[in-house]
Amino acid sequence: MSDPTRETRHTRDLPDRLARPDALSFTLYVAVAAFVIWCFQAAEMSVTTFVEGIPSMGRLAGEMFPPAFGRMESIGATMLETFQMAVVGTVLGVALSIPFAVMAARNQTPNKAVYYLARGVITFMRTVPDLIWAIFFVITVGLGPFAGVLALTVDTLGFCGRFFAETMEEADPGPQEALSALGARRSGIILGAVLPAAMPSMVATSLFALEKATRSSVVLGLVGAGGIGIELKAAMDMFDYNEAATIILSIFALVIVVERTSAALRARLI
Amino acid sequence: MSDPTRETRHTRDLPDRLARPDALSFTLYVAVAAFVIWCFQAAEMSVTTFVEGIPSMGRLAGEMFPPAFGRMESIGATMLETFQMAVVGTVLGVALSIPFAVMAARNQTPNKAVYYLARGVITFMRTVPDLIWAIFFVITVGLGPFAGVLALTVDTLGFCGRFFAETMEEADPGPQEALSALGARRSGIILGAVLPAAMPSMVATSLFALEKATRSSVVLGLVGAGGIGIELKAAMDMFDYNEAATIILSIFALVIVVERTSAALRARLI
Amino acid sequence: MSVQPAETVAVPGAHAPGAAASVPHAERAAHLNVRGLRKRYGTDEADVLQNAGFLLHEGESLAVIGANGSGKSTMLRCCLRLIEPDAGDIHLLGQDVMAARGPNLRRLRAQVGFVFQRHNLVPRLSVLSNVLHGAQARLSSPRNWFQATAPARLRVEALACLDRVGLADLAGRRADRLSGGQSQRVAIARTLMQRPRLVFADEPAASLDPTAGEEVMELFAQLMRDEGIGVLFTCHDLTHAQRYGDRVLALKRGQVMFDRRVGEVDFDQLRDLYAPSPSADPAQPQEPRHV
Amino acid sequence: MSVQPAETVAVPGAHAPGAAASVPHAERAAHLNVRGLRKRYGTDEADVLQNAGFLLHEGESLAVIGANGSGKSTMLRCCLRLIEPDAGDIHLLGQDVMAARGPNLRRLRAQVGFVFQRHNLVPRLSVLSNVLHGAQARLSSPRNWFQATAPARLRVEALACLDRVGLADLAGRRADRLSGGQSQRVAIARTLMQRPRLVFADEPAASLDPTAGEEVMELFAQLMRDEGIGVLFTCHDLTHAQRYGDRVLALKRGQVMFDRRVGEVDFDQLRDLYAPSPSADPAQPQEPRHV
Amino acid sequence: ADDTITMTVTDVSGLEQLRRDWDAFSSLLKEKTGYEVEFAPVTSRTASVELLKSEKVDFILTGPAEFVVMNKLTDAKPVLGFSRPDYFSAIITMADSGITSVRDLKGKKVAVGDVGSTSSHLGPSQLLMDYGIDPMEDVELVHTTQKIGLESLRRGDIAAWGTNYMDDYLRLRAKSDLAPGAFRVIARGPDLPNDVLLAGTHVDAEMVDAVRTAITENSDAFVKAVVQDGGEENKKYGGMKFIANVDSSDYEYVREAYRTIDRPKFAEFVGN
Ligand SMILES: Nc1ncnc2c1ncn2[C@@H]1O[C@H](COP(=O)(O)OP(=O)(O)OP(=O)(O)O)[C@@H](O)[C@H]1O
Numbered sequence A, B: 001m002s003d004p005t006r007e008t009r010h011t012r013d014l015p016d017r018l019a020r021p022d023a024l025s026f027t028l029y030v031a032v033a034a035f036v037i038w039c040f041q042a043a044e045m046s047v048t049t050f051v052e053g054i055p056s057m058g059r060l061a062g063e064m065f066p067p068a069f070g071r072m073e074s075i076g077a078t079m080l081e082t083f084q085m086a087v088v089g090t091v092l093g094v095a096l097s098i099p100f101a102v103m104a105a106r107n108q109t110p111n112k113a114v115y116y117l118a119r120g121v122i123t124f125m126r127t128v129p130d131l132i133w134a135i136f137f138v139i140t141v142g143l144g145p146f147a148g149v150l151a152l153t154v155d156t157l158g159f160c161g162r163f164f165a166e167t168m169e170e171a172d173p174g175p176q177e178a179l180s181a182l183g184a185r186r187s188g189i190i191l192g193a194v195l196p197a198a199m200p201s202m203v204a205t206s207l208f209a210l211e212k213a214t215r216s217s218v219v220l221g222l223v224g225a226g227g228i229g230i231e232l233k234a235a236m237d238m239f240d241y242n243e244a245a246t247i248i249l250s251i252f253a254l255v256i257v258v259e260r261t262s263a264a265l266r267a268r269l270i
Numbered sequence C, D: 001m002s003v004q005p006a007e008t009v010a011v012p013g014a015h016a017p018g019a020a021a022s023v024p025h026a027e028r029a030a031h032l033n034v035r036g037l038r039k040r041y042g043t044d045e046a047d048v049l050q051n052a053g054f055l056l057h058e059g060e061s062l063a064v065i066g067a068n069g070s071g072k073s074t075m076l077r078c079c080l081r082l083i084e085p086d087a088g089d090i091h092l093l094g095q096d097v098m099a100a101r102g103p104n105l106r107r108l109r110a111q112v113g114f115v116f117q118r119h120n121l122v123p124r125l126s127v128l129s130n131v132l133h134g135a136q137a138r139l140s141s142p143r144n145w146f147q148a149t150a151p152a153r154l155r156v157e158a159l160a161c162l163d164r165v166g167l168a169d170l171a172g173r174r175a176d177r178l179s180g181g182q183s184q185r186v187a188i189a190r191t192l193m194q195r196p197r198l199v200f201a202d203e204p205a206a207s208l209d210p211t212a213g214e215e216v217m218e219l220f221a222q223l224m225r226d227e228g229i230g231v232l233f234t235c236h237d238l239t240h241a242q243r244y245g246d247r248v249l250a251l252k253r254g255q256v257m258f259d260r261r262v263g264e265v266d267f268d269q270l271r272d273l274y275a276p277s278p279s280a281d282p283a284q285p286q287e288p289r290h291v
Numbered sequence E: 001a002d003d004t005i006t007m008t009v010t011d012v013s014g015l016e017q018l019r020r021d022w023d024a025f026s027s028l029l030k031e032k033t034g035y036e037v038e039f040a041p042v043t044s045r046t047a048s049v050e051l052l053k054s055e056k057v058d059f060i061l062t063g064p065a066e067f068v069v070m071n072k073l074t075d076a077k078p079v080l081g082f083s084r085p086d087y088f089s090a091i092i093t094m095a096d097s098g099i100t101s102v103r104d105l106k107g108k109k110v111a112v113g114d115v116g117s118t119s120s121h122l123g124p125s126q127l128l129m130d131y132g133i134d135p136m137e138d139v140e141l142v143h144t145t146q147k148i149g150l151e152s153l154r155r156g157d158i159a160a161w162g163t164n165y166m167d168d169y170l171r172l173r174a175k176s177d178l179a180p181g182a183f184r185v186i187a188r189g190p191d192l193p194n195d196v197l198l199a200g201t202h203v204d205a206e207m208v209d210a211v212r213t214a215i216t217e218n219s220d221a222f223v224k225a226v227v228q229d230g231g232e233e234n235k236k237y238g239g240m241k242f243i244a245n246v247d248s249s250d251y252e253y254v255r256e257a258y259r260t261i262d263r264p265k266f267a268e269f270v271g272n
């Protein structure tokens, strides 16, 4: 270490600081960087405008206070109804997501064709907008909660399917290797090694999906199933900011409860 | 193993099949199960209705074909514009999410108060609806792309902040322990052990956020920043199903590109 | 004793150098016959295994020794195609491993117990569930794989396997809350649960205390004697190789240096085998770089 | 020799039983002074450490031996408060570890190199970056922590550390693509990079081949001689304990059985130490259960 | 089923609001016709049209723009008009902006409401056109919500705001901290055509007649049920009158507006 000749030898042996990119990657890097810079310019951002505008933000916030708790009871009832549908939609969506995720996880899929197909279906589910799903289901099963639940299920599938797949891809390969070494089938490896590794993340994703379904329940209104989302929209449309504030706070409370549940479950699992 | 007396001893030594829940947990389990069942009943589900309705689904799908590629050029331009803003919003949101996530990760947070505060802020960001953020930012910085970008940033923060935090919580504690043992500071542990472990998942989440920002760009329209979301909404509202199909397919193509990028980056990292 | 690559191994079909010595085994079936195994990780790296081969007979034990990074673990993995060898011929229990697909490959693997160097337990499951996993290949219903749902008969069997490695009292513990040696033993118990016909054990005694190490090696020896199970184990503890190996296979930088009956190995003269590799061979392919 | 709990250790302030023997060290400072250490994981489990204590002097080496699960790793972790002991008094380099907070605790830990039983490398980083991490406590700028950004001087130093464990040619490899022994050596190189005043090594030679194992132990011995570094190591290889330990501390089920100068230990008579624990003590608290 | 009327109201956002606002109406209808009446809030006009096509709803109460579309796409027939007083669009600027006529808006930004909304998109667009400004060519339209329209008008981000005069402008102005005099209305449109209750083609004539007759014969009671017993949002129907003989040709103004916004397919008259 103190011998200078040795140090020279080391300098020679030092690994490259960065893997030298090939021409294609290099071009890609530069192109992406240039694109991002261009995007930033197009966004017409300005810190001064932002800072100058902060006082007017306060004005709007002021309009929302104090929240109007007068209709709390009916808001509570709607919340409960919405949450009910969200629970059903999420449970179904999560249940469907698991097999889809297995097929869409690069290291679990039975073969490449299934992988691309499953990925495609999941992606498609979330690219087609809610409104279209809502119309689809309302035409299929008629107005009401059932159509709403189906719309939420599809939403959840598009979301959880992808995240479950990604979590499964990240699962530690060691235990999986051990199970394949002892002749376990795919189902055995998934149940025995992949799911236990993915479980905390899957719990978090599922409860996020539940929360998301509750928050974005506007879709329920499209199918005549009510929902707190549409109430909030109504309050906003009627310029009833104080009532909107109440609804937002109620949703916030529910979301906090869901999130704490998630945290508690995960704390046990991790 | 073949000695029967030994087996009897073993039966005695066998661990409980399930940890015996205490009274509180037991009540909770039962309550949750009952609630879920009740939810399912409220959803008025019926398989026959669904199956009977499938033909009408086909009719709607038929109306969307063939997609109208006539306005492809202007759709392309709008897509690009939307994507630009989505990139900026996502980059800013992801950048902000990292410090928030550190504070909101149970095992990284400097203290409990900061943890709850950071969690609260992140949750609040996503509970307040887009529309309200849009109003806020229009009041603050005026109509235009900047307001749109800010709305997307807030959206991304609410989403990525939570998922980043959760990924950090799941990071393998071994390397972290090694770094604390050699006297590293929190920043060293995060940069040196937590982020490398969380990176694949963070890449997936970030690129999902980018995709989400592009898909749900309706908020951009509200703040006068155009966007493909409003085009799609207009196409649907005007019953231009063929054009809507074109837009959905364009978004689908973009989403696939983003997803493949994510998959390629992750394949290098995992 | 100076160690040189064993040229005979390269000849396809020929026995390893120890072959003459293993004549007493001639009447026994060859449980595992490996020839010309070659493996490199990533195209831009050096060969990790070069033309490696050996024979393992029924009820025989083969100790694989070699310096760190000489390719022992890689060789064991390749034999079950847990990683795909680049070339080679592997016959396991009379079947061609390289040609086996899907269920056939699984059935072959099910006959081989594999104790991994890093144990590879499922961290969030209980010790007993981990042991039950050993029975996955022979019991196809998922309820058999978890201690909470498995039938009593199976749980008793798993507990007995744990007992054989002295861990019956930790059956309910989560597998990531074990000490190094305890997790090693659970990995061994899982292999026992598998009722294998052959055991591959990668440094099975490395984290065990001296008594436990001997016990585990004795356990393997007993399986060999009583049930004709073949054992292929790697170790750095030469007394173990000497005491429990019928034959010793020495690897050096992916090549078989020798494969002899244990009596013919001079354990005091293995310095060469463990000599550090000559520094930075310029002809050697470049390492890939990482942050 | 029958091993019995060492009653003297319990007396606060009193030297360990080996104290009389360590009189020659009396003029040297006590680098580490541990007394009355107690630890249990989870409230419903048994004590893993009971009233454990010992002294480590400057430039002295202490070998900790004991059966699997006897609490060796736990004890090492407790000494740096990587897990919080339930009770005990720990003085490290003259400072009270139990009272240290934030930066003080970090500064104390920075003086101690810790080689973990499971190595605990950062899997997705390069070997060289892992070694550079060793310098985190003395170099506060993040650019020093990654091989891609670190100044040349530091990279050379890290490479030299790798060279001391014979791994200079794998500097660019990702840390999760190493063999068991190679990853063990990287963990040791990281500790060298730390320039510690004291080394805790948890079975540092467990996955090393015989030559590498000796080399690593020799390296520690040399650090002790040349730089007055104290070494606390655990091992299951009693020849290592005998050859490289100035003193030997024996743990049995969390209790110190003896703490003697190495010359006074009869290594052939340790069967008791490694005897399996008596089966299922009904008085012992129940294990928590897991799926 | 044959004896159940399924009805949606496209303007009402929310089940709860629907119950509050339309319960009186639906019970009265049930009482007077003898049919079961089910109300469902379907907030999207797209969903309503598809429901009508697939015969999942029988009657829809909706606005003029929606009526034109539904009439065109499903051939649904009007049953009754809900005539609202003071239902018209306006173009609003800030009083101190210097903009005093519609012509001044050339080349500037104008905020309007959701695409396809009668009083906040179609109405203002046609109004601009009437004053010689082509909304698609001469100004930049920004589709946004009313609140954002007002706020950006105030900030000067847009030059004018086109919206429903009574419902949106007056109501928001009252809530705002600005004096009413801070705004200037530079154009007011004609009263827009009536809201309509329409029936799908699948509904048998007998049921349509029963509904029409029940309502026209008990006009006062139904007006009371809508306005007094309805909620906040039904205030817009204050002073309303049921028009029994609505005709599809009454909606030419709206069709014209569709042409103005470049949606000529809804501009053709389908006949009655
Ligand atoms: N996180 C944990 N939770 C609960 N119990 C634990 C945990 N870690 C270790 N133990 C238990 O504490 C006891 C001591 O463990 P420790 O790792 O200190 O043993 P050790 O002496 O290092 O053993 P080995 O030689 O096998 O490494 C063991 O019985 C082990 O099962």
Ligand SMILES: Nc1ncnc2c1ncn2[C@@H]1O[C@H](COP(=O)(O)OP(=O)(O)OP(=O)(O)O)[C@@H](O)[C@H]1O
Pocket: C041, C042, C048, C066, C067, C068, C069, C070, C071, C072, C073, C074, C075, C117, D176, D177, D178, D179, D180, D181, D182, D207, D209
């Ligand atoms: N996934 C991998 N990618 C690239 N190289 C690898 C990978 N796994 C192992 N190697 C390299 O292959 C060589 C052989 O590794 P292997 O694990 O087979 O060694 P070993 O003989 O088991 O060593 P040890 O005694 O240290 O366990 C080593 O140089 C190692 O660095």
Ligand SMILES: [Mg+2]
Pocket: C072, C073, C074, C117, C202, D179, D180, D181
């Ligand atoms: Mg190995």
Ligand SMILES: [Mg+2]
Pocket: C179, C180, C181, D072, D073, D074, D117, D202
């Ligand atoms: Mg240990």
